[in-house]
Amino acid sequence: MRLDDTYGRPLRNLRLSVTDRCNLRCHYCMPEEEYTWLPRHEILHFGEIAALVDLFIALGVDKVRLTGGEPLLRRELPRLVGMLAAKPGLRDLALTTNGILLGDQAQALRDAGLGRVTVSLDTLRPERFVALTRRTTHAQVLEGLGAAARAGFRGLKLDTVVIRGVNDDELVDLLEFARQVPAEIRFIEYMDVGGATRWTEAQVVSRQEMLAHLERRYGRVEPIVESSSAPAERFRLPDGTVFGIISSTTQPFCARCDRSRLTADGTWFLCLYARDGVDLRGPFRAGASPEELRALITGRWRQRADRGAEERLRLRDRAPLLQIGELRADPRLEMHTRGG
Numbered sequence: 001m002r003l004d005d006t007y008g009r010p011l012r013n014l015r016l017s018v019t020d021r022c023n024l025r026c027h028y029c030m031p032e033e034e035y036t037w038l039p040r041h042e043i044l045h046f047g048e049i050a051a052l053v054d055l056f057i058a059l060g061v062d063k064v065r066l067t068g069g070e071p072l073l074r075r076e077l078p079r080l081v082g083m084l085a086a087k088p089g090l091r092d093l094a095l096t097t098n099g100i101l102l103g104d105q106a107q108a109l110r111d112a113g114l115g116r117v118t119v120s121l122d123t124l125r126p127e128r129f130v131a132l133t134r135r136t137t138h139a140q141v142l143e144g145l146g147a148a149a150r151a152g153f154r155g156l157k158l159d160t161v162v163i164r165g166v167n168d169d170e171l172v173d174l175l176e177f178a179r180q181v182p183a184e185i186r187f188i189e190y191m192d193v194g195g196a197t198r199w200t201e202a203q204v205v206s207r208q209e210m211l212a213h214l215e216r217r218y219g220r221v222e223p224i225v226e227s228s229s230a231p232a233e234r235f236r237l238p239d240g241t242v243f244g245i246i247s248s249t250t251q252p253f254c255a256r257c258d259r260s261r262l263t264a265d266g267t268w269f270l271c272l273y274a275r276d277g278v279d280l281r282g283p284f285r286a287g288a289s290p291e292e293l294r295a296l297i298t299g300r301w302r303q304r305a306d307r308g309a310e311e312r313l314r315l316r317d318r319a320p321l322l323q324i325g326e327l328r329a330d331p332r333l334e335m336h337t338r339g340g
């Protein structure tokens, strides 16, 4: 089954946020200490998540990435992984985590059938980690990464949000570190999404700048030509090391975006920048049939015309997308609620 939106983009990639809670307070995502959390009774149970995923699979989704908030804070996550991994229609089941709890959970996740793990790591310096996240758990992140490698996860990825004046002097160190793990690192441009209330354009380090920086150190960086809807463009250093850059801010990839997001309370967002989502929990709990729910999803995807990051690019004097007051009024606008 292939379901296309108004630009011919298929429904294929689902990011599943399993919680809006987090054990870090990254400056670019959750700069406040306290947030308006999703009401507990609205959080989907595992059975509900699995049933909704079945609907998406029937409509063409074959890749699911578990995210959050911090997905490893969701109690019994390996049980959900097991339920999803058992679905024949899923070609790829992945997880994005800040790594803190991976030391405890990597093996159980692997045993439950999780395919791939991406760990977010913005710095190798513990004191910088504290400044960036307001927590002192840097060592646990590194341990978690080691545990994932030991548990047998192959194709580990590291995601680094690069921010001028914060960690842009660590590109080479992080790349060298990733090589040793071994993991493929992806440098992400700082995005003005919900949550990033302190974003400024001046802090964005563009893909072009990152490449120039790495070329000064390593010599010619060669682009890898591949046709995929994946947001990362991949590059190869002269010694064969591969890395990625996700240039969502300066060169967005909306034209081939097949991604949508389901929040922990069952709100489906068709774009990271969308103001409104589609409530799937309401009809599901009210007893809508699978046919009715599939019709709802189909109708909305067919009408999808979102190109959020491209629209942001056209703005002059770009400021953060949202202010803290708007986020407090509607927590579903938060990056940590809809999943990165």
Ligand code: SAM
Pocket (backbone or CB within 6 Å): 022, 028, 029, 067, 068, 069, 070, 071, 096, 097, 098, 119, 120, 159, 160, 161, 188, 189, 190, 191, 192, 193, 195, 196, 335, 336, 339, 340
């Ligand atoms: N807590 C998990 C983690 O950090 O990996 C998963 C959720 S987090 C929202 C997913 C990804 O979004 C992380 O890699 C994070 O760095 C990224 N992210 C959050 N805010 C961002 C921003 N303003 N710009 C770019 N990436 C951002």
Ligand code: SF4
Pocket (backbone or CB within 6 Å): 022, 023, 024, 025, 026, 029, 030, 068, 069, 070, 098, 120, 336
């Ligand atoms: Fe940081 Fe991820 Fe938590 Fe956001 S959700 S504060 S990016 S660890």
Ligand code: SF4
Pocket (backbone or CB within 6 Å): 252, 253, 254, 255, 257, 258, 259, 270, 271, 272, 273, 306, 307, 308, 309, 310
């Ligand atoms: Fe997809 Fe929206 Fe991100 Fe563009 S901004 S790549 S349409 S999620």
